Amino acid sequence: MDKMLKLDRARSDLMRSVARGSLVAITSAGVTLSSIAPALAQDNSIEFWTQSYGDALQWNATIRDLAAEFEAETGISVQHETINWSVAFDTWLTVSRGGAAPDCADMYWLHSFSAIGGDQYGPMPINEYRDQWENLDENFFEGSLQDVTWQGDFYGIPWRGDIRSFIYRTDAFAEAGIEGPPETWDEIVDIATELTERDENGNVTRWGYAYGTATNSVSWLLPYYWQAGGDFMTEDGRTATIDNEAMRTALTFMRDLMWEHEVVDPDSMEANYDPQPGFLAGDIAMINSAEQSWGVELDRDYPQLEGQWAMSLTPEGPENRDSFSGGGYLGVLRGTDKVEQCVEWMEFLSQEDNMATLSRVSGNVSTRRDVMDSEFWNDRPWKVVVGEALEYARTSQHPAPAWSAIAAPEPGAVLYDMMYDAVVRQQDLDEVISRAQERMQAELDRSNVQ
């Protein structure tokens, strides 16, 4: 009996001590965290997030080196974190609704995220610091500065551009005796028809043409529509302007390439479509709207293809030669108390040498004119083309917070559905466009509620 009592007491003591131990652990953890938090807030370090570009390891090492140099100069340490592109949009959306945010970051879609964050979260205007960048307008491309301005406020420094050109297999061209890349839409049709090949069962062994390299299929439509003379909305971002002849021309061209001339893969708009393996294998002869990062990748990862591909300007449409351009910027996030440190860091990164380094490592076009004039952006024929394409580059940003929803590359989005219904499903163009116009206007109205 005594033994039982002792055992019971021992068990009871054990339970008590475990319970006490757990409480002590939880309390002390809380105390430790609360004592660390103010110390962290007072330190001279900033948290900086970027997406990953090019070779991820090289990218991280580059930012680390730049941060070390910056710390040596200013005493401000930079804690860098990389966001994977696959979750980048969701991350910035969360940040814009009050989720954990860095002090400053490499961002994009300014118009949407600043509208979503309002004056509480998300991108922070830094108008009072704009003058710290001398000759901003002369040093940077005009289009890139448009991307960091929203409703008259200045939000940061553009650092990368995504310029689209035309890419083609020179070996296929040589084999068919074609001398140069197409210059017009009509030439696209002729050359693509000549280069499309099928086996005896009708299976395509080489597609003559692909609309674009990006996985964002909606981005393929933009240059065709612009080249046909269209604009997606009025300058104030309040009125949709897609129900017009330019849209009919653009969609007809895309649809005919797929179904009449049969030179484009009908699976192009599906989620699992990726033109890169096909191009590398020589199964796709030409791609319109090719990201410049393809040039970097082909140089770096596929040296065996040297001499078998080239880039050129996107062929001219009925009205002009406008090509797609996207971009990203360095900005500050609302909620930080380290605005000045962040601005110093951004100033440091936007210096010519550092911008050249970022451009070289990421493979992105620089937004600084002097960097694009440097040897790096002129030492290969495709880079010269990319430089020339800047002259025709038109920003894909539109002055409406709803634009990213309108142009989302997903079923259910206005432009995706319009393209899919018109091009893939071959529905009546007038109906499709009229429906899209109505939906797009509703989206714009939704984001313009006062």
Add this chain to the structure above:
Amino acid sequence: MERDKLIFCYVMVAPALILTVGLGIYPMLASMVMSFQLYDLLQINAVGTPFVGFENYIAVFQDPRFVQTIVNTVLFTIIAVVVSIAMGLFLSQVINANFKGRAVLRTLVFVPWFVPPVVASAIWMWLLQTERSPINHALQSMGLIDTDIRFLTDPSTFGPFSIPMMAVAAVRVWNGLPVIIIFLLAGLQSIPKGLYEAAEIDGASIMQKFWFVTLPMLRPVMSVLLALLVMNGLGQFEINYIMTRGGPQNLTNIMAVYSYQQAFMFFRFDYAAAASGVILLMTSVVCIFYVRAQSKDTLR
């Protein structure tokens, strides 16, 4: 003593409870509340999040795409559950038998379990890519087909079914099968051998033994499995999203993907919450049936 024991139990359960409440119950309730509010990120700064009653539910049910996703979700779940259980029953019997090479077969059968759904989706996307599919190449080499099968992109339908739907369902079955086999294997191994011996003495054939001994004895395991598979099937997301984004022509779109698209592509968290509310309702029905069946079994 009893008090100490109680405190000890609470302390032990607390971490799991806190996690469940914080990461499960709270978001679920918050989402339910959101489904009755106007929660549009593009309007939220101007109009806030006013109560709108059932408007969001009405809006999603007026969207033909959502109605189709409900049908698709149910179909996907039925296909995945029926095929998985049928294959699971067969393979678990095979693995349970004594033969040379059983260990190798077991390893092979369990391999898909080690592949996360995201990776499985990427691998199968490549395997099913129309022009580069090794499956198409193999079928053509064998002379079984002339033209490539568009596994993930063929929009033609036969009734409510389509090739992309079957292809995605097959991947879901492939990825989920090992867990089912483990469940069923455990069930099979707990059946007393004496029952089979008695059946044999009575002259039962293999099929009769399976039908009158194995299946009834597996019933408790199967009911748990069925409930889990149906609930999991109704809330499936990643394989469909990664492989097809719901396409072609919404043929493989399911409710969870629809919900994700509404929230993270179109900023309509209210519609997303309403769609999630429908998923919750459907899984709750299954859950209630399951709990009631379990309670009856316990009482018996």
